[in-house]
Amino acid sequence: MKIDILTLFPSMYDGFLNESIIGRAINDGKVEIKVHNIRDYSKDPHKKVDDYGYGGGAGMVLMPQPIFDAVDDIKTDDSYVILMTPQGKKYSQAEAKKLKDKKHIIIICGHYEGFDERIRSLADAEYSIGDYILTGGELASMVITDSVVRLIDGVILKESSEFESFENNLLDYPVYTHPEEFRGMKVPAVLLSGHHANIAKWRHDEQVKRTELRRPDLLEKEDH
Numbered sequence: 001m002k003i004d005i006l007t008l009f010p011s012m013y014d015g016f017l018n019e020s021i022i023g024r025a026i027n028d029g030k031v032e033i034k035v036h037n038i039r040d041y042s043k044d045p046h047k048k049v050d051d052y053g054y055g056g057g058a059g060m061v062l063m064p065q066p067i068f069d070a071v072d073d074i075k076t077d078d079s080y081v082i083l084m085t086p087q088g089k090k091y092s093q094a095e096a097k098k099l100k101d102k103k104h105i106i107i108i109c110g111h112y113e114g115f116d117e118r119i120r121s122l123a124d125a126e127y128s129i130g131d132y133i134l135t136g137g138e139l140a141s142m143v144i145t146d147s148v149v150r151l152i153d154g155v156i157l158k159e160s161s162e163f164e165s166f167e168n169n170l171l172d173y174p175v176y177t178h179p180e181e182f183r184g185m186k187v188p189a190v191l192l193s194g195h196h197a198n199i200a201k202w203r204h205d206e207q208v209k210r211t212e213l214r215r216p217d218l219l220e221k222e223d224h
Protein backbone atom coordinates (compact mmCIF):
# COMPACT_ATOMS: atom_id res chain seq x y z
CA MET A 1 0.00 0.00 0.00
CA LYS A 2 1.04 3.56 -0.68
CA ILE A 3 -0.21 6.63 1.21
CA ASP A 4 0.45 10.21 0.09
CA ILE A 5 -0.46 12.99 2.50
CA LEU A 6 -0.93 16.61 1.39
CA THR A 7 -0.36 19.08 4.19
CA LEU A 8 0.85 22.59 4.98
CA PHE A 9 2.79 21.23 7.96
CA PRO A 10 4.95 18.27 6.87
CA SER A 11 7.16 18.33 9.96
CA MET A 12 4.17 17.36 12.11
CA TYR A 13 4.59 13.84 10.73
CA ASP A 14 8.26 13.36 11.69
CA GLY A 15 7.71 11.51 14.96
CA PHE A 16 4.63 9.71 13.78
CA LEU A 17 6.33 8.15 10.74
CA ASN A 18 9.57 7.25 12.47
CA GLU A 19 8.45 5.62 15.68
CA SER A 20 6.93 2.37 16.79
CA ILE A 21 4.68 0.21 14.65
CA ILE A 22 4.25 2.70 11.79
CA GLY A 23 8.01 3.29 11.56
CA ARG A 24 8.60 -0.46 11.48
CA ALA A 25 5.90 -1.06 8.85
CA ILE A 26 7.62 1.52 6.62
CA ASN A 27 11.08 0.01 7.20
CA ASP A 28 9.73 -3.47 6.45
CA GLY A 29 8.26 -2.23 3.16
CA LYS A 30 4.66 -3.00 4.18
CA VAL A 31 3.62 0.55 3.38
CA GLU A 32 5.16 3.53 1.63
CA ILE A 33 4.14 6.88 3.09
CA LYS A 34 5.07 10.23 1.56
CA VAL A 35 4.26 13.63 2.98
CA HIS A 36 3.95 16.50 0.49
CA ASN A 37 4.00 20.18 1.28
CA ILE A 38 1.01 21.81 -0.42
CA ARG A 39 3.03 25.02 -0.63
CA ASP A 40 5.50 23.37 -3.01
CA TYR A 41 2.71 23.19 -5.58
CA SER A 42 1.72 26.86 -5.36
CA LYS A 43 2.17 28.78 -8.62
CA ASP A 44 2.07 32.08 -6.76
CA PRO A 45 5.42 33.95 -6.81
CA HIS A 46 5.29 34.13 -3.01
CA LYS A 47 4.13 30.52 -2.66
CA LYS A 48 0.82 31.71 -1.28
CA VAL A 49 -1.67 28.92 -0.57
CA ASP A 50 -4.64 30.79 0.91
CA ASP A 51 -6.55 33.99 0.35
CA TYR A 52 -9.53 35.98 1.62
CA GLY A 53 -12.91 34.33 1.08
CA TYR A 54 -15.32 35.81 -1.45
CA GLY A 55 -18.27 37.48 0.25
CA GLY A 56 -16.21 38.43 3.27
CA GLY A 57 -16.00 36.73 6.63
CA ALA A 58 -13.15 35.97 8.96
CA GLY A 59 -10.22 33.82 8.03
CA MET A 60 -8.19 32.73 5.07
CA VAL A 61 -9.37 30.06 2.68
CA LEU A 62 -7.12 27.40 1.15
CA MET A 63 -6.95 28.00 -2.62
CA PRO A 64 -7.79 25.22 -5.08
CA GLN A 65 -4.78 25.57 -7.42
CA PRO A 66 -2.02 24.02 -5.24
CA ILE A 67 -4.26 21.13 -4.13
CA PHE A 68 -5.53 20.35 -7.64
CA ASP A 69 -2.00 20.43 -9.03
CA ALA A 70 -0.71 18.19 -6.23
CA VAL A 71 -3.47 15.63 -6.76
CA ASP A 72 -2.95 15.73 -10.56
CA ASP A 73 0.73 15.05 -9.97
CA ILE A 74 0.30 12.19 -7.49
CA LYS A 75 -2.92 10.50 -8.61
CA THR A 76 -2.93 7.23 -10.57
CA ASP A 77 -5.78 4.93 -11.69
CA ASP A 78 -5.48 3.13 -8.32
CA SER A 79 -5.80 6.21 -6.15
CA TYR A 80 -8.50 6.79 -3.55
CA VAL A 81 -8.63 10.42 -2.45
CA ILE A 82 -9.70 11.30 1.10
CA LEU A 83 -10.41 14.78 2.42
CA MET A 84 -10.13 15.37 6.17
CA THR A 85 -12.90 17.66 7.40
CA PRO A 86 -15.18 17.87 10.43
CA GLN A 87 -18.06 17.77 7.90
CA GLY A 88 -17.06 14.28 6.67
CA LYS A 89 -18.47 10.85 7.45
CA LYS A 90 -17.69 9.76 11.01
CA TYR A 91 -14.58 7.56 10.89
CA SER A 92 -14.76 4.10 12.47
CA GLN A 93 -13.04 0.70 12.54
CA ALA A 94 -15.41 -0.43 9.76
CA GLU A 95 -14.10 2.39 7.55
CA ALA A 96 -10.50 1.47 8.44
CA LYS A 97 -11.18 -2.09 7.25
CA LYS A 98 -12.50 -0.79 3.94
CA LEU A 99 -9.47 1.45 3.41
CA LYS A 100 -7.04 -1.36 4.19
CA ASP A 101 -7.76 -2.91 0.78
CA LYS A 102 -6.95 0.24 -1.22
CA LYS A 103 -3.71 0.18 -3.20
CA HIS A 104 -3.10 3.91 -3.01
CA ILE A 105 -4.60 6.48 -0.66
CA ILE A 106 -4.15 10.23 -1.02
CA ILE A 107 -5.13 12.23 2.08
CA ILE A 108 -5.77 15.96 1.79
CA CYS A 109 -5.52 17.81 5.10
CA GLY A 110 -7.96 20.68 5.41
CA HIS A 111 -7.08 24.02 6.87
CA TYR A 112 -8.44 25.36 10.13
CA GLU A 113 -10.08 28.36 8.57
CA GLY A 114 -11.57 26.51 5.63
CA PHE A 115 -10.81 25.39 2.11
CA ASP A 116 -12.29 26.37 -1.23
CA GLU A 117 -15.45 24.34 -1.80
CA ARG A 118 -14.21 23.18 -5.22
CA ILE A 119 -11.52 21.08 -3.51
CA ARG A 120 -14.34 18.73 -2.44
CA SER A 121 -14.73 17.60 -6.05
CA LEU A 122 -11.33 15.84 -5.83
CA ALA A 123 -12.36 13.55 -2.99
CA ASP A 124 -13.72 10.00 -3.16
CA ALA A 125 -14.51 10.23 0.56
CA GLU A 126 -14.60 12.88 3.28
CA TYR A 127 -13.90 11.80 6.86
CA SER A 128 -14.28 13.37 10.27
CA ILE A 129 -12.58 11.70 13.24
CA GLY A 130 -15.10 13.11 15.70
CA ASP A 131 -17.36 15.96 16.61
CA TYR A 132 -14.74 18.52 17.55
CA ILE A 133 -12.74 21.00 15.51
CA LEU A 134 -8.99 20.52 15.12
CA THR A 135 -6.65 23.25 13.89
CA GLY A 136 -6.14 21.25 10.69
CA GLY A 137 -6.56 17.81 9.20
CA GLU A 138 -3.05 16.65 10.12
CA LEU A 139 -3.85 14.83 13.35
CA ALA A 140 -6.94 13.37 11.73
CA SER A 141 -4.85 12.09 8.81
CA MET A 142 -2.49 10.41 11.28
CA VAL A 143 -5.44 8.72 12.96
CA ILE A 144 -6.61 7.34 9.61
CA THR A 145 -3.09 6.30 8.58
CA ASP A 146 -2.37 4.60 11.90
CA SER A 147 -5.65 2.68 12.00
CA VAL A 148 -5.23 1.46 8.40
CA VAL A 149 -1.53 0.57 8.50
CA ARG A 150 -1.91 -1.62 11.60
CA LEU A 151 -4.48 -3.70 9.67
CA ILE A 152 -2.07 -4.48 6.82
CA ASP A 153 -1.03 -8.14 6.93
CA GLY A 154 2.12 -8.69 8.96
CA VAL A 155 2.19 -5.27 10.65
CA ILE A 156 0.89 -6.54 13.99
CA LEU A 157 0.17 -10.04 15.26
CA LYS A 158 -2.95 -11.34 13.53
CA GLU A 159 -4.62 -12.35 16.82
CA SER A 160 -4.20 -8.81 18.13
CA SER A 161 -6.38 -7.33 15.44
CA GLU A 162 -8.88 -10.18 15.06
CA PHE A 163 -10.18 -10.20 18.59
CA GLU A 164 -9.89 -6.60 19.57
CA SER A 165 -12.51 -4.03 20.45
CA PHE A 166 -15.01 -3.20 17.73
CA GLU A 167 -14.18 -6.28 15.63
CA ASN A 168 -17.14 -8.04 17.25
CA ASN A 169 -18.87 -4.93 18.55
CA LEU A 170 -17.63 -5.68 22.06
CA LEU A 171 -15.05 -3.79 24.07
CA ASP A 172 -11.88 -5.68 25.03
CA TYR A 173 -11.74 -7.80 28.19
CA PRO A 174 -9.45 -6.62 31.01
CA VAL A 175 -5.84 -7.83 30.93
CA TYR A 176 -3.27 -8.12 33.71
CA THR A 177 0.46 -8.75 33.98
CA HIS A 178 2.90 -9.27 36.86
CA PRO A 179 2.70 -8.97 39.82
CA GLU A 180 -0.26 -11.06 41.01
CA GLU A 181 -1.01 -8.45 43.64
CA PHE A 182 -0.25 -4.75 43.36
CA ARG A 183 -1.17 -2.23 46.08
CA GLY A 184 -3.85 -4.58 47.34
CA MET A 185 -5.38 -5.14 43.88
CA LYS A 186 -5.37 -8.80 42.87
CA VAL A 187 -5.37 -10.47 39.47
CA PRO A 188 -8.69 -12.38 39.14
CA ALA A 189 -8.12 -15.99 40.25
CA VAL A 190 -9.54 -17.48 37.06
CA LEU A 191 -6.62 -16.04 35.04
CA LEU A 192 -4.17 -17.90 37.25
CA SER A 193 -6.11 -21.17 37.06
CA GLY A 194 -4.70 -22.41 33.77
CA HIS A 195 -8.24 -23.54 32.86
CA HIS A 196 -8.58 -22.32 29.27
CA ALA A 197 -12.32 -22.83 28.88
CA ASN A 198 -13.06 -20.95 32.11
CA ILE A 199 -10.71 -18.16 31.09
CA ALA A 200 -12.39 -17.85 27.69
CA LYS A 201 -15.84 -17.72 29.32
CA TRP A 202 -14.73 -15.15 31.91
CA ARG A 203 -13.24 -12.97 29.17
CA HIS A 204 -16.37 -13.08 27.06
CA ASP A 205 -18.58 -12.31 30.08
CA GLU A 206 -16.34 -9.38 30.99
CA GLN A 207 -16.55 -8.08 27.41
CA VAL A 208 -20.34 -8.13 27.49
CA LYS A 209 -20.51 -6.59 31.00
CA ARG A 210 -18.07 -3.86 30.05
CA THR A 211 -19.84 -3.06 26.81
CA GLU A 212 -23.24 -2.92 28.53
CA LEU A 213 -21.84 -0.52 31.07
CA ARG A 214 -19.70 1.73 28.87
CA ARG A 215 -20.95 1.43 25.31
CA PRO A 216 -24.47 -0.02 25.21
CA ASP A 217 -24.85 1.49 21.71
CA LEU A 218 -22.42 -1.18 20.38
CA LEU A 219 -24.61 -4.05 21.61
CA GLU A 220 -27.55 -2.88 19.54
CA LYS A 221 -25.58 -3.56 16.37
CA GLU A 222 -25.33 -7.38 16.55
CA ASP A 223 -26.15 -10.53 18.54
CA HIS A 224 -23.49 -12.08 20.73
Ligand code: ADE
Pocket residue numbers: 084085086110127128129130131132133134135136137140
Ligand atom coordinates in the same frame (compact mmCIF):
# COMPACT_ATOMS: atom_id res chain seq x y z
N1 ADE B 1 -10.18 18.91 10.58
C1 ADE B 1 -10.52 19.67 11.64
N2 ADE B 1 -11.25 18.97 12.52
C2 ADE B 1 -11.37 17.71 12.01
C3 ADE B 1 -12.03 16.53 12.44
N3 ADE B 1 -12.70 16.48 13.60
N4 ADE B 1 -11.94 15.44 11.65
C4 ADE B 1 -11.29 15.50 10.48
N5 ADE B 1 -10.65 16.57 10.01
C5 ADE B 1 -10.69 17.68 10.77
